[in-house]
Amino acid sequence: MKVSWVFMMLLIVAVFTVRVSLASDPYLKMFSSQAQSDPCYDDEKARKCIPDFVNAAFGTPVQVSSTCGQKGPEKYCELPDNDGAVDSNESEGPLCHLCDDTNPKKRFPASALTDLNNPNNVTCWRSEPIVPPTNINSPPDNVTLTLSFGKKYELTYVNLLFCPRSIKPDSIAIYKSADYGKSWQPFQFYSSQCRRVYGRPNRATIGKANEQEARCTDSHRHGDGTQGTRIAFSTLEGRPSAHDFDSSPVLQDWVTATDVRVIFHRLQMPQDSLEDHFLTSQQAFVPSSKYHDSLLGTNVIETYTTSTATTTAVGQHYAVSDFTVGGRCKCNGHASRCITGKDGLLTCECKHNTAGRDCERCEPFYFDRPWGRATDHEANECKCQDRIEIEKGKMQLLLYVKWKERLFKKKVKLDAKLSR
Numbered sequence: 358m359k360v361s362w363v364f365m366m367l368l369i370v371a372v373f374t375v376r377v378s379l380a381s382d383p384y385l386k387m388f389s390s391q392a393q394s395d396p397c398y399d400d401e402k403a404r405k406c407i408p409d410f411v412n413a414a415f416g417t418p419v420q421v422s423s424t425c426g427q428k429g430p431e432k433y434c435e436l437p438d439n440d441g442a443v444d445s446n447e448s449e450g451p452l453c454h455l456c457d458d459t460n461p462k463k464r465f466p467a468s469a470l471t472d473l474n475n476p477n478n479v480t481c482w483r484s485e486p487i488v489p490p491t492n493i494n495s496p497p498d499n500v501t502l503t504l505s506f507g508k509k510y511e512l513t514y515v516n517l518l519f520c521p522r523s524i525k526p527d528s529i530a531i532y533k534s535a536d537y538g539k540s541w542q543p544f545q546f547y548s549s550q551c552r553r554v555y556g557r558p559n560r561a562t563i564g565k566a567n568e569q570e571a572r573c574t575d576s577h578r579h580g581d582g583t584q585g586t587r588i589a590f591s592t593l594e595g596r597p598s599a600h601d602f603d604s605s606p607v608l609q610d611w612v613t614a615t616d617v618r619v620i621f622h623r624l625q626m627p628q629d630s631l632e633d634h635f636l637t638s639q640q641a642f643v644p645s646s647k648y649h650d651s652l653l654g655t656n657v658i659e660t661y662t663t664s665t666a667t668t669t670a671v672g673q674h675y676a677v678s679d680f681t682v683g684g685r686c687k688c689n690g691h692a693s694r695c696i697t698g699k700d701g702l703l704t705c706e707c708k709h710n711t712a713g714r715d716c717e718r719c720e721p722f723y724f725d726r727p728w729g730r731a732t733d734h735e736a737n738e739c740k741c742q743d744r745i746e747i748e749k750g751k752m753q754l755l756l757y758v759k760w761k762e763r764l765f766k767k768k769v770k771l772d773a774k775l776s777r
């Protein structure tokens with residue numbers, strides 16, 4: 358009786374197992390097909406793959422050289438709305454308010470630059486009030502925003518959205534670094550006076566010979582190419598090889614950045630009519646010197662002149678509500694996403710037998726052909742070396758590790774002897 362009961366139980370378990378395995382078969386198939394749908398492979402054949410397009414600035418801390426109200430309460434002023442109305446409860450005047458970093462309702466921190474941009478609840482960063490220029494040669498404001506991605510990205514655009522009722526700055530320089538801030542390269546300039554301020558022609562044409570050159574434009578002053586209070590720099594616009602990006606190492610370098618820096622040089626030129634909002638006296642306009650780029654990418658002024666003009670400007674400042682940088686994590690076509698590595702750093706999840714934070718080299722023992730960036734037509738997968746060569750390499754590595762171990766043990770013994 359006991360034996361037949363055990364037999365029955367075994368039979369039930371066997372039938373159940375067969376039914377479950379049959380039932381789960383489609384699921385297993387589904388999972389296996391999911392595993393095969395790696396964007397870096399097409400039926401096990403390597404193909405170019407790239408991480409998603411993202412706003413690389415979103416939620417990233419921005420280093421700023423100046424923030425309103427951090428050294429105590431300060432006055433800042435706004436332009437009136439089109440209908441002349443400004444909502445203010447401050448006693449300093451109808452256009453002016455106080456900023457105070459210790460008061461949550463009056464703070465304008467750098468974190469507002471890269472938070473969620475909600476049109477119904479605009480958050481702003483504001484600089485400390487600046488000293489308005491008395492003439493064209495007055496020292497530049499040099500108010501700086503620096504954004505570090507901690508990883509190489511390929512950038513498509515850099516956008517700045519200015520706060521409601523704020524002035525769109527006149528002269529802005531955008532720089533980029535591709536070596537984590539060691540060196541900086543001009544990316545784009547904006548000025549109503551490109552030649553005078555940045556020593557560059559206005560709206561220069563870019564040819565095949567100078568595709569890696571920063572341009573200067575006054576378009577932001579005239580409304581074309583920008584919308585409202587926005588400045589949008591498109592990294593590839595007007596560059597001839599942009600349509601054949603895959604085969605242009607020059608443009609691939611051009612869009613590569615680990616950091617982006619925006620330097621506000623002039624809020625307004627002294628002769629700007631808009632300045633009437635803030636200045637009560639006519640300024641002397643003295644055309645002569647310009648800012649120039651030093652190797653470090655900081656801009657300095659060559660000469661200073663003094664002006665006899667007096668100003669009563671108050672509360673002029675820079676105010677940005679959104680700093681956006683569109684691009685993709687740079688993986689050279691060998692990864693479909695970036696992940697946080699064991700070292701805590703953002704790194705490509707490399708495929709095609711490639712390695713490195715940007716999949717910029719072949720994995721050990723995969724040097725059958727030189728490394729190459731993946732293109733639409735050729736994945737440039739790193740291939741395995743000859744089997745014997747690999748075994749030889751592995752053996753050499755093993756011998757080296759063992760030798761290091763022996764050396765370490767000897768050292769430990771020696772240290773122990775000496776310490777006695």
Ligand SMILES: [Ca+2]
Pocket residue numbers: 469470471472473474479480481678679
């Ligand atoms: Ca914001």
